[in-house]
Amino acid sequence: MNWYPVELHTHTQHSDGDFSVRALVEAAQRRGFAAIACTDHNTVSGLPELTVEAEQNELVPIPGIEWTTYWGHMLVLGEQGYTDWRGIKPSDIDQAITAIHANHGLVGIAHPLAISSPVKTGYHWEFLVNDWDAVDFMEVWSRDRAPVKVQSYRAMQLWEQLLNRGCHITATSGRDWHREDRLPYAHTYVGTDGMLSTENIFTAIRQGCVCLSTGPLLTMKGRQGNVTLDIGDTAVPGSLEITWALQAETMQQDWDASQIVPEEVHLIHNGEVIYRCSLPDHQPVTLAVSEGWLRADLIGRFYEKERQIIALTNPIFIRSDAEYRLSSRDCCRNRPKSAIH
Ligand SMILES: [Zn+2]
Ligand SMILES: [Zn+2]
Known part of the structure; x- marks a missing residue:
């Protein structure tokens, strides 16, 4: 599995950003985004x-748009x-x-619990979603200093509640990048076995x-018998071996290692911490897991704030349904549909 830093939320002079498209792409290239x-x-x-400039900068x-409405902001990618x-x-x-899905697009909720009126209209998500499982991703972290913002704690809570209800929604971070500055931002990393492509x-x-990470990249893998599970895959209830890895050299020019200092890895099962490990120890651990989900936090x-989440993985899902046990990453919409309404 190769992990690539990507930025999914930006603005240019085509709306309210200071960047020309060229300046945005060049800034992304300088900082090490793929x-x-x-x-x-x-x-x-x-x-x-964007297509022309990205190609020139490798x-x-x-391609995307941010639906900017009175009722909330929604990122639409690749429609x-x-x-x-x-x-x-x-x-x-x-x-x-x-x-949007019929047009092969993805939808993500931007800054779902940001402060809205009277500061900014529509910043807070107020759309009435019935089928939360249809939402592809959610910005649990938004803009700079995301790990220590109240809106992030609340967005993480909302995300975990939806995971606990059986939804399969991917957590992302969004720089919501409008201009160059030196503030601390989180990064979104996508994993793929192949070369990176849209x-x-x-x-x-x-x-x-x-x-997601504000500093070192935290990844994990699962193993059940002779089956290896990547983040986003689905295991069955029972014994699950988890291995995690830290890569401190990722995006190093974009975060300050003296200010972002990892201390422990936690494994979270259905919202509860079920295992803690002080770094640098990182032996594989075998846990008994029931239906739901399991992810890792750094x-x-x-x-200045101690004991914050400075990186997290999306979950490995756990379901007794054998169909998903055999699911493959090649399947484009490999997600258990929940009965949430
Ligand atoms: Zn927005
Ligand atoms: Zn935005």
Whole structure:
């Protein structure tokens, strides 16, 4: 599995960013990203330029748009076609997501629990989602200093509640990048066995093969018998061996190792910490797991605050349903559909 840093949420002069598309791509290249999205507010006018500039800078382009409405902001990536966001009402969102999926697009909730009115209209997610399982990803971390923001704690809570209800939603971080600055941001890493491509990025996001970090990259693998499980795969209840790895050399020019200091790895099963390990020890651990999900958190100091989540993986899912046991990453929408309404 190869892990690539990608940025899924940016703005240019085509909406309210300071960047030209070229300046955005060059900034992404300087910082070490492998792929860069362009998600301007309610416009796709920057996308032709994104393709050209990304190619010249050897980055993978991720075409997108940020639906910017009174009821919330939604990232739409890779849609082939156009779903009209104008006049949308809170109860229309399930239909809109279905229409975007029919056009092969992905949808992600941007900054779901950011402070809204009177600061900024629509910053807070107020759409009435019935089928949460249809949502492909959610920004649990948004903008700078994400690990220590109240909106992040609340977004993580919402995400875990949805996971506990059986939804398969991928956590991402979003720089919501408008201009160059030196603030500390988190990074989204996508995992793929092959070369990075726009399509592989979308497959990784759909599958949940994604990790987030403000510093070193934390990844994990599972093993049941002779089956190896990557993040986003599905195990069966029972004995599960977990191995994790830290890569401190990732995106090093974009975070300060004196301010972001890992101390422990926690394994979280259905919202509860079931295993803690002080670093640098990282022996594989075998756990008995019931239905649900299991993920890893990297805990440590983030600037002046101790015991923060400074990196996390998306979950390995655990279901007794054998169909998913045999699921493959090649399947584009390999997710257990929940009965959540
Ligand atoms: Zn937004
Ligand atoms: Zn934005």
